[in-house]
Amino acid sequence: MEAAFLFVAGLLILLMLGLHVASALILLAFGADQLLSNGMMVASIGSIAWDKMNDFTLVAIPLFVMLGEILIRGGVADQLYSALSVWMNRLPGGLLHTNIYASTVFAATSGSSVATAATIGTIAIPELEARGYNRRLIYGSLASGGTLGVLIPPSILMIVYGTLADLSVSRLFIAAIVPGLLLAGMMSLTIILISIFIAPPKVRSEAVPLAQKLRMLLKVLPILVVFFIVMGSIYGGLATPTEAAALGIVSAIVLAGLNRKLSVRMMHEAFLSAFRTTSMIMLIIVSAFCLNFIISILGLPQDASRAISEAGLSPYALIWLLVLFYVVLGCFLEAVAMMVTTVGIVVPIVIAAGFDPLWFGVFLTILMEISLITPPVGLNLYVIQNLRPKESNINDVFIGIAPFVGAFIAFVAIIIYLPEIVLWLPRSMD
Amino acid sequence: QAETTIKVLGFWGNQPQIDDVDRPMWESIEEETDGRIEIQYLTLNEAGLNGSQALRFLRRGQFDIMTINPSYVSGDEPSLVAVDLPGLAYDYETLREISDVYRPTMAERLERFDGVLLSHWPFNPQIVWCNEPVDSITDLEGRKVRVSGAPAADTLDELGATAVNLTGGEVYQALERGLVNCGSTGSTYGYRTKWHEVANHLYNFPLGSYSQVVQVANKTFWDSLSEEDQEMIRTKMAAAEDELWAMAPRVHQQGVACATGEGTCELGGEPGDMTFTEVSEADKEVLAEIVNTVTIPNWKESCTPIFPECGERFDETIGQVINGSDGS
Amino acid sequence: MKRIIPTAERGLKALSHTACILGGWFVILLSVGICIEVFLRKVFNESLQGVDEYGGYALAITASLGFAYCFYEHAHIRIDLLTRRLPRTLGRALSIFAIVMLGVVAGLLGLQSIRLAQESQLFMAFSNTPLRTPIVYPQAIWAAGFCLFFVAIVLRLLHIFQSLLSGDGDRLGDLLGESTSDDGVEGSTRQGVE
Numbered sequence: 001m002e003a004a005f006l007f008v009a010g011l012l013i014l015l016m017l018g019l020h021v022a023s024a025l026i027l028l029a030f031g032a033d034q035l036l037s038n039g040m041m042v043a044s045i046g047s048i049a050w051d052k053m054n055d056f057t058l059v060a061i062p063l064f065v066m067l068g069e070i071l072i073r074g075g076v077a078d079q080l081y082s083a084l085s086v087w088m089n090r091l092p093g094g095l096l097h098t099n100i101y102a103s104t105v106f107a108a109t110s111g112s113s114v115a116t117a118a119t120i121g122t123i124a125i126p127e128l129e130a131r132g133y134n135r136r137l138i139y140g141s142l143a144s145g146g147t148l149g150v151l152i153p154p155s156i157l158m159i160v161y162g163t164l165a166d167l168s169v170s171r172l173f174i175a176a177i178v179p180g181l182l183l184a185g186m187m188s189l190t191i192i193l194i195s196i197f198i199a200p201p202k203v204r205s206e207a208v209p210l211a212q213k214l215r216m217l218l219k220v221l222p223i224l225v226v227f228f229i230v231m232g233s234i235y236g237g238l239a240t241p242t243e244a245a246a247l248g249i250v251s252a253i254v255l256a257g258l259n260r261k262l263s264v265r266m267m268h269e270a271f272l273s274a275f276r277t278t279s280m281i282m283l284i285i286v287s288a289f290c291l292n293f294i295i296s297i298l299g300l301p302q303d304a305s306r307a308i309s310e311a312g313l314s315p316y317a318l319i320w321l322l323v324l325f326y327v328v329l330g331c332f333l334e335a336v337a338m339m340v341t342t343v344g345i346v347v348p349i350v351i352a353a354g355f356d357p358l359w360f361g362v363f364l365t366i367l368m369e370i371s372l373i374t375p376p377v378g379l380n381l382y383v384i385q386n387l388r389p390k391e392s393n394i395n396d397v398f399i400g401i402a403p404f405v406g407a408f409i410a411f412v413a414i415i416i417y418l419p420e421i422v423l424w425l426p427r428s429m430d
Numbered sequence: 431q432a433e434t435t436i437k438v439l440g441f442w443g444n445q446p447q448i449d450d451v452d453r454p455m456w457e458s459i460e461e462e463t464d465g466r467i468e469i470q471y472l473t474l475n476e477a478g479l480n481g482s483q484a485l486r487f488l489r490r491g492q493f494d495i496m497t498i499n500p501s502y503v504s505g506d507e508p509s510l511v512a513v514d515l516p517g518l519a520y521d522y523e524t525l526r527e528i529s530d531v532y533r534p535t536m537a538e539r540l541e542r543f544d545g546v547l548l549s550h551w552p553f554n555p556q557i558v559w560c561n562e563p564v565d566s567i568t569d570l571e572g573r574k575v576r577v578s579g580a581p582a583a584d585t586l587d588e589l590g591a592t593a594v595n596l597t598g599g600e601v602y603q604a605l606e607r608g609l610v611n612c613g614s615t616g617s618t619y620g621y622r623t624k625w626h627e628v629a630n631h632l633y634n635f636p637l638g639s640y641s642q643v644v645q646v647a648n649k650t651f652w653d654s655l656s657e658e659d660q661e662m663i664r665t666k667m668a669a670a671e672d673e674l675w676a677m678a679p680r681v682h683q684q685g686v687a688c689a690t691g692e693g694t695c696e697l698g699g700e701p702g703d704m705t706f707t708e709v710s711e712a713d714k715e716v717l718a719e720i721v722n723t724v725t726i727p728n729w730k731e732s733c734t735p736i737f738p739e740c741g742e743r744f745d746e747t748i749g750q751v752i753n754g755s756d757g758s
Numbered sequence: 759m760k761r762i763i764p765t766a767e768r769g770l771k772a773l774s775h776t777a778c779i780l781g782g783w784f785v786i787l788l789s790v791g792i793c794i795e796v797f798l799r800k801v802f803n804e805s806l807q808g809v810d811e812y813g814g815y816a817l818a819i820t821a822s823l824g825f826a827y828c829f830y831e832h833a834h835i836r837i838d839l840l841t842r843r844l845p846r847t848l849g850r851a852l853s854i855f856a857i858v859m860l861g862v863v864a865g866l867l868g869l870q871s872i873r874l875a876q877e878s879q880l881f882m883a884f885s886n887t888p889l890r891t892p893i894v895y896p897q898a899i900w901a902a903g904f905c906l907f908f909v910a911i912v913l914r915l916l917h918i919f920q921s922l923l924s925g926d927g928d929r930l931g932d933l934l935g936e937s938t939s940d941d942g943v944e945g946s947t948r949q950g951v952e
C-alpha cells in the first residue's frame with residue numbers, strides 16, 4: 001500500500017511541475033522500473049504502444065470523435081439548442097434547462113464530454129448572458145451538462161473501460177442510457193431547486209404557441225436519427241460499437257450535406273480537430289499502459305487487493321471508499337489515465353465483493369464525470385472558463401459548479417443502493 | 431534474501447490450468463528453496479498484455495520464463511502453430527503424439543528468439559457455440575462465426591461461412607443480438623461468460639483448436655542458473671506438464687456438463703441446456719479434405735519464406751502421426 | 759542560421775498538418791469500408807476481408823502521425839495551473855523543462871518503435887489474419903509518426919533557444935503556447951478527451 005501511495009504522490013508532483021500528462025506517466029514508469037524492477041521496460045514500450053494503438057475496439061475512439069466533429073460543423077447543434085429552448089423557457093430556471101437537455105441530446109452522438117460542453121457552451125453562453133441569467137448557474141449547468149458526453153452513449157471512457165475489463169462495450173452503452181437520462185433529470189432538479197429557493201431568475205420569458213413548439217421540435221430529429229442509427233445498429237445486432245461509429249460518420253456526412261454545410265474545407269477542419277483529440281488521448285493511453293505494466297510487474301495490484309481483503313470491509317464500505325478515492329484523485333488527474341492505471345487493480349476487488357462489472361463500469365464513469373468538474377484539474381471547467389466573457393470572474397465557474405457536484409454525489413448514492421437503475425435495461429433486453 | 435528472482439509470465443488467469451497447476455507449481459519453488467529463489471508470477475490479464483508480442487518480450491528478456499500461445503505469435507514465427515492447426519486432432523492422445531514428434535522442431539525454431547523450450551501443453555478444445563442448430567459441420571454454411579487467427583478463418587471460408595473478428599467481451603452480446611450465429615471458445619470459458627444463455631447448440635469440433643502453449647526460458651537467464659536449479663525446474667515442469675495434459679479433457683468435460691446440464695455441473699452457477707453434438711465420421715472426412723487442401727498448404731506457404739524446410743519437416747513428423755491415426 | 763530553424767519548423771508543421779488531412783480521409787475511407795462490410799454481412803453473408811485489420815493500422819498510424827500536429831497545437835494535456843502562478847521566468851523555465859521531457863519521451867518512443875519495425879523485418883513477421891500483411895509496412899509508417907513528433911520537439915527547442923538568445927520574449931511566449939489558454943489546462947478549448 002505504501003508503494004501505491006508513493007506512485008500517486010510521484011505522479012502528482014510530476015503533474016504539478018507542469019509536465020505533460022503523458023510524459024509524467026511514462027517517466028514515472030521508467031523511474032520505477034529503473035529503481036524497483038529490472039530496467040527492461042524501455043525495450044518493451046515499442047511493443048506496448050503498438051499493441052494498444054492497433055486495437056480494433058479502440059478504433060471506435062477516433063471514429064466517435066470524428067462523428068462529433070462532423071455533426072458540430074454540420075449545423076445540427078444550433079438547431080438543437082433553439083428547438084429545445086422553446087420547450088424549457090417556462091420551467092423554474094428557464095433556459096438553463098436547455099443547457100442540460102441540449103447537452104443530453106448532443107451527448108447521444110458525441111463520445112466526449114469536453115466536445116459536448118464546448119459545443120453547447122459556445123451557443124448558450126452569449127444567448128443566456130444577453131438575457132441576463134445568473135452567470136454562475138450558466139457556467140455550472142454547462143460544465144456539468146457537458147459531462148453527460150461520457151455517460152450517455154457513445155462514450156470514449158466506456159470504450160476504454162470495456163477494453164480493460166474485457167466487457168462488451170455494447171452492453172455498457174445500453175446500461176448507461178437510463179442512468180444518463182436520470183442524471184440529466186437530477187441536474188434539471190438542481191436548477192429548479194436553486195431557482196425556487198436560492199436565486200430566482202429575474203428573466204421573464206414569453207409563451208410560445210404549441211404549433212410552433214412542435215414545429216421547432218422537428219429540428220431535433222436529425223441528431224436523433226444519427227443516435228438511432230448508431231445505437232439501433234448495435235442493439236439490432238447489425239454492428240459492433242466500432243462499426244456503429246462508422247455508420248454514424250457516414251450518416252453525419254449525409255446530414256451535413258442536407259444542411260448544405262458539407263465542403264472539403266469543413267471536413268478538413270473536422271479532421272484536424274478530431275486529430276487534436278485522438279492523438280492526445282492515444283498518447284495518454286499508451287503512457288498509462290506503460291505505467292500499468294510496471295505497476296503489475298511490481299505486484300501492486302495483488303498487494304492492494306490483499307490489503308483490502310485483509311481490512312475486511314463490507315461491500316458498501318468498499319464502494320464508498322472507492323468513491324472517496326476517485327473523487328479525491330479526480331481533483332488532480334485526467335480521467336483516461338486514471339481509468340487505465342486503476343481499473344486492473346480495482347475491478348477484480350469489486351467483483352470479489354459481489355458487484356456486477358457492468359454496473360461498476362457505469363458507476364466508475366459517473367465518478368470520472370465528477371473528476372471533469374472538480375477543481376483544480378477539471379477539463380470541463382477549463383472549457384467553460386475559456387468560453388466565458390473576459391470581464392467575468394473565474395470564481396463564478398467554481399461557485400456555479402458546487403451545487404451540481406452535490407447532485408452528482410447524491411446520484412452516486414442512488415446508483416449504489418439501487419443498482420437496478422443500471423442493470424434493468426441490459427437485462428430486460430436479454 | 432533471494433539470490434535469484436525468476437519473472438514468470440503465465441497465460442490467461444481464472445482457469446484451472448493456470449490457477450491450480452501452473453501458478454502453484456512455480457510458486458512452490460520459492461518455499462522449496464527456502465526463499466533462495468524468488469518467483470514473480472504474472473498472468474496475461476495481470477500484466478495487461480494480449481500475448482501477441484510474446485516472442486519479442488522473450489528475445490528482449492523482459493521475462494525469464496514465458497508462456498506462449500503459438501497461434502498468437504504465428505505472425506512472428508509461423509512454424510510453431512503446426513501443432514495447433516484446426517482439424518489435425520480430435521483427441522488428446524493424437525495431440526500429445528503431435529506434440530512429442532514436433533517438439534525438437536519447436537525447440538530449434540525458438541532459438542532465434544533466444545528461447546529454451548521447456549514444456550508444451552494444451553487447454554480446452556475451442557469448440558463451436560451456435561444460436562442455431564448444428565448437426566453437421568456443413569450446417570455452418572452461410573453463418574457468421576466469431577473466430578480469431580488465419581487457420582480458423584480459412585477453414586470457415588472453405589465451409590462457406592463468414593469469419594467475424596470480435597473481442598472476447600463482445601461475443602455474448604453479438605450472439606444474443608444475432609450479429610454472429612456462432613463463436614468458438616473453450617467449454618469452461620464459454621460457461622463462465624454465460625454463452626449458454628445466448629447459444630443453444632454446442633458442436634464438439636475444435637475450430638479454434640486447443641489453445642496450446644509452450645513454456646520457454648530466456649536463454650541468457652537459463653544459462654545463468656546452476657545445473658542443479660535447471661534440473662530442479664525441468665523436473666517440476668515435466669511433472670506439471672503430465673498433469674496438465676491429463677487435466678485438459680477433464681476440464682473440457684466439466685464445461686460441457688455445465689453448458690448442457692447433462693451430468694453434474696461442478697463449476698457453480700445455473701447450468702444451461704444446450705444440445706451437444708459430436709463430430710461424425712462424415713464430418714471428419716469433410717474436415718480432413720479442408721485440412722489437406724487448404725489448412726496445411728496455407729500454413730506451409732506462410733512458414734516457407736522464413737523456414738524453407740518447414741514443409742518437409744511437417745510431413746516427416748506431424749504428417750506421419752495424422753496419416754497413421756487415419757489408419758491409412 | 760537565424761532563418762533556418764523557423765523555416766524548418768514551418769515545413770514540419772505543414773507536413774504534420776498534411777499528415778492529419780490524409781489521415782482524416784483515410785478514416786472516412788475506412789468508415790465507408792466498414793459500412794460496406796456491415797451491409798454485405800447482413801444481406802449477403804459476405805465479408806470484406808481485413809476491414810478490422812486495416813482499421814487497427816488506421817488507428818495506430820493516424821494517431822502517431824497526429825502527435826506532431828497535436829504538439830504544435832499545444833493539445834497534449836499539461837496542467838500549468840501552478841506554473842502560471844509562479845514568477846514569469848520560473849514558469850517559463852518549467853514550460854521549457856516540460857517540452858524537454860516530452861522530447862525525451864518522444865525520442866524513446868521513436869527509437870523503440872523503429873526497433874519494433876526492424877524486428878518485424880528481421881522476423882519477416884506478418885499479421886495473423888487471412889490477409890497475412892507484412893507487418894513491417896504499417897509499423898514503419900507508425901514509427902515515422904513518432905519520429906516526426908520527436909523532430910518537431912527538437913526543432914521547437916532549438917527555436918526556443920534561439921529566441922532566448924535574441925531576448926525575444928513575445929516570440930518565446932508564443933512558442934511556449936502561453937496565449938492558448940488564460941488559466942489552466944493547455945489546449946482544452948474546443949477539443950479534449952472525456
Ligand code: NA
Pocket residue numbers: 106107108109110111112148149150151152153154155
Ligand atoms: Na456520449
Ligand code: NA
Pocket residue numbers: 330331332333370371372373374375376377378379
Ligand atoms: Na477534477
